[in-house]
Amino acid sequence: MQDRLDGKIALITGATSGIGLATAKLFAAEGAHVYITGRNQNTLKAAQDEIGGNVTSVQADSTRSTDLERLFDQIKAEAGGLDVLFANAGGGSMLALEQITEAHVDDTFGRNVKGTILTVQKALPLMAKGASIILAGSSASIEGTAAFSVYSASKAAVRNLARSWVLDLKGTGIRVNVLSPGPVRTPFLLDFAGEDPAQQQGMLDYLSTRIPLGRVGEPEEIARVALFLASDDASFVNGAEIFADGGQAQV
Structure with a gap:
């Protein structure tokens, strides 16, 4: 263990499942004290128990200022400051153009864009x-x-937030980068195939x-990519988008 976040x-x-939970476990193992959030208290408690030590869970919805x-x-009050922020909360669903509703747009952009900004x-x-x-x-x-335009557009907005914020934060020494996964075996992805394991495997x-x-x-x-961006190994990486997608969007 290198303790890169000691x-x-x-x-x-x-951080109650998927990429957020995996990152919290790794950060804690690498020496950080990790705060995690989620909207559901039961899943949040389960995530805290799975991470083990070096973790504090706080029930919070990132779209709510309060x-x-x-x-x-x-x-x-407890830590005095913050060294690493992974704004990971978000989500979305699939709807074809003719099915998109105002509520769908508000929910997706609220979770992925508004929540990130706040x-x-x-x-x-x-x-x-x-x-x-x-x-x-x-x-x-x-x-x-197909049928993923609102989610895709919200994530394109996130990319530009980073480009602009590195200019807003010029001279502060605070780095802002985007971590962009491709398809990853997470509950978020598997939900698109429903609850049938055979259908989930077929999608994968x-x-x-x-x-x-x-x-x-x-x-x-x-x-592990998030760990690199969080650590001093990435001290000169700023305003970048790092793709971890097995090459899908790169060819």
Whole structure:
């Protein structure tokens, strides 16, 4: 164990499953004290138990300013500051163009764009020179995907937030980067195939045919990229988008 985050304070939003949970486990193992958030108290408690030590769970919805203010007040009181922020909370669903509703747009952009903006904005007073902000992007942001336009557009917006924020934060020493996975074996992805394991496997098999590496990713693989961006190894990486997609969107 290299303890690449030894003594650092990290926050991962939406960390009750998938990439967020895998990243929280890795950050804690690498020496950070990790704060995790989720909207459901039961799944949040289960995630905290799975991570083990070096973790504090806080129930919070990233689209609600009051929840975020309470979250950062707690971090300030307990830890004094924040070294790493992984704005991972978000989500979306599939709807073809003729089926898109106003509620669908509001929900997707609220979770992926508004929630990201509010989270970063309210975290900034706790972050000092050398801090790292990681935004959850997606390879969908640069690909056309049937019935996935609203989600894809929201992740394209996240990419531009990073481009603009590195200019807003010029001279602060705070880095902002985007981590964009491709298809990863997470509950979020599997939900698109429903509850039937055979249908889930069929979807994974199909997605694998579109990826040059011939398989979907695992949450732990994305977590290792997040660790790089969070650590001092990435001290000169700023405003970048790192794709971890097995090559799918790169060819």
